[in-house]
Amino acid sequence: MTPDNVTYLPRGVRLHRCGVRNEWFLLAPERAMRLDEIGIAILSELDGARSVRDIVAGLAERYAAPAEMIANDVATFLSELHRRRMVEVQ
Amino acid sequence: MSAVPVPLALLAEVTHRCPLRCPYCSNPTSLVKRSAELSTATWLDLFRQAAGLGILHVHLSGGEPAARSDLPELVAGVAETGLYSNLITSGVGLRESVFARCVEAGLDHVQLSIQAADAGTADRIGGYRGGFATKLEVAGWVTSYGLPLTVNAVVHRQNLDRLPEIIALARQLGARRLEVAHTQYHGWALLNRDALMPTPEQVERARAIVEEAGGRMVIDYVPPDHFATWPKACMGGWGRYGMTVTPEGVVLPCQAAESIPGLEFESVTDRSLSEIWRNGLAFATYRGTDWMPEPCRSCERREIDWGGCRCQAMAYLGNPGATDPACSRSPHHSQFRSRALGFAEAGVDSFTYRG
Numbered sequence: 037m038t039p040d041n042v043t044y045l046p047r048g049v050r051l052h053r054c055g056v057r058n059e060w061f062l063l064a065p066e067r068a069m070r071l072d073e074i075g076i077a078i079l080s081e082l083d084g085a086r087s088v089r090d091i092v093a094g095l096a097e098r099y100a101a102p103a104e105m106i107a108n109d110v111a112t113f114l115s116e117l118h119r120r121r122m123v124e125v126q
Numbered sequence: 127m128s129a130v131p132v133p134l135a136l137l138a139e140v141t142h143r144c145p146l147r148c149p150y151c152s153n154p155t156s157l158v159k160r161s162a163e164l165s166t167a168t169w170l171d172l173f174r175q176a177a178g179l180g181i182l183h184v185h186l187s188g189g190e191p192a193a194r195s196d197l198p199e200l201v202a203g204v205a206e207t208g209l210y211s212n213l214i215t216s217g218v219g220l221r222e223s224v225f226a227r228c229v230e231a232g233l234d235h236v237q238l239s240i241q242a243a244d245a246g247t248a249d250r251i252g253g254y255r256g257g258f259a260t261k262l263e264v265a266g267w268v269t270s271y272g273l274p275l276t277v278n279a280v281v282h283r284q285n286l287d288r289l290p291e292i293i294a295l296a297r298q299l300g301a302r303r304l305e306v307a308h309t310q311y312h313g314w315a316l317l318n319r320d321a322l323m324p325t326p327e328q329v330e331r332a333r334a335i336v337e338e339a340g341g342r343m344v345i346d347y348v349p350p351d352h353f354a355t356w357p358k359a360c361m362g363g364w365g366r367y368g369m370t371v372t373p374e375g376v377v378l379p380c381q382a383a384e385s386i387p388g389l390e391f392e393s394v395t396d397r398s399l400s401e402i403w404r405n406g407l408a409f410a411t412y413r414g415t416d417w418m419p420e421p422c423r424s425c426e427r428r429e430i431d432w433g434g435c436r437c438q439a440m441a442y443l444g445n446p447g448a449t450d451p452a453c454s455r456s457p458h459h460s461q462f463r464s465r466a467l468g469f470a471e472a473g474v475d476s477f478t479y480r481g
Binding site: 046047048049050052054056057061063064065066068120121 | 132134178179180182183208209210212234235237272273274276302303305342343344346
């Protein structure tokens with residue numbers, strides 16, 4: 037995953053809030069991944085238009101955190117989901 | 127008494143009708159007739175109940191779900207609840223216009239079965255001429271409508287040696303995911319185990335082929351347990367993650383649970399899904415660890431394997447409350463293994479086709 041990549045959730049992968057558990061999940065074929073706040077924040081930004089770099093900058097500003105640290109978290113998280121075909125790159 | 131977990135998945139066997147006659151089918155040998163199937167309205171109510179229970183995935187399966195003319199309504203019913211809808215189909219009997227209505231209704235994913243990578247073998251195994259060609263066409267619809275496609279290949283002695291071709295075919299069809307699932311020996315498959323049981327060498331080779339496959343397609347490999355050290359945590363543990371609803375509305379802890387005599391199963395026509403899941407006797411009987419005999423009870427893996435498969439203990443030992451004989455710690459393990467070897471070497475190729 038590079039800062040220039042533009043990522044998106046492919047069809048068949050979507051966020052879902054379970055009211056019974058009061059938690060968010062990323063649903064995909066045969067997969068349900070429980071999301072923490074960071075996961076929700078990152079995935080909510082994927083729009084298939086902005087680059088990973090732009091998303092990191094936005095999150096750094098919103099959470100008043102160093103961009104380098106966020107960049108690392110975002111790249112690790114998205115790379116893993118990309119490997120599992122739950123995130124695609126344009 | 128263990129706490130009752132929030133379930134993840136509902137397998138809705140909306141019909142037992144199916145044009146294919148696969149000898150590895152895990153449906154029971156006594157199939158539910160069309161006249162006994164639940165109505166559209168009852169299924170839709172059931173999906174709402176499933177959402178209320180915390181379920182996340184609804185698998186529309188069968189039999190062949192496309193045998194029901196209300197398939198798009200069923201998909202719409204799942205979509206309305208926000209739950210993830212998965213159509214598990216053979217492709218045979220599914221018309222493009224019906225599929226298009228399912229997509230429009232919000233279908234999330236399609237899992238398409240294949241029996242082999244060539245028409246001759248596939249149609250012989252499926253017991254339906256022309257089935258293979260139909261599947262290729264259906265795979266094309268799925269990808270052209272932009273839906274994620276999983277190809278599901280149930281493997282056994284008679285198709286395992288062509289696993290590389292099966293993987294290549296799934297790639298060629300544009301599958302995002304491939305499931306290579308060893309046959310589960312329940313229902314019709316149990317009848318056919320002398321024609322289906324793989325040899326240990328085939329199993330070993332298959333594992334290596336999957337590991338080395340590479341590429342972007344996700345491959346999920348469901349290993350067999352006959353030649354393994356530890357049993358499979360069937361259903362991830364009885365009454366922990368999922369449930370199956372039969373075409374007539376009976377709620378089961380696993381697809382094959384009706385093979386266990388003495389368990390009382392309840393129907394959604396009599397009681398709510400929530401009550402059956404939480405308080406139903408069939409679910410409570412083997413949920414958690416309280417029911418376990420030794421060697422499970424004191425085993426450090428008791429909450430990993432959950433005692434293995436109850437139906438397998440029933441099928442091989444006549445005792446559903448026994449440790450799964452697939453476990454190397456079962457006193458019956460070596461006998462179980464040598465019986466499996468016997469089936470693998472039976473030299474029988476002819477099938478008893480599903481009715």
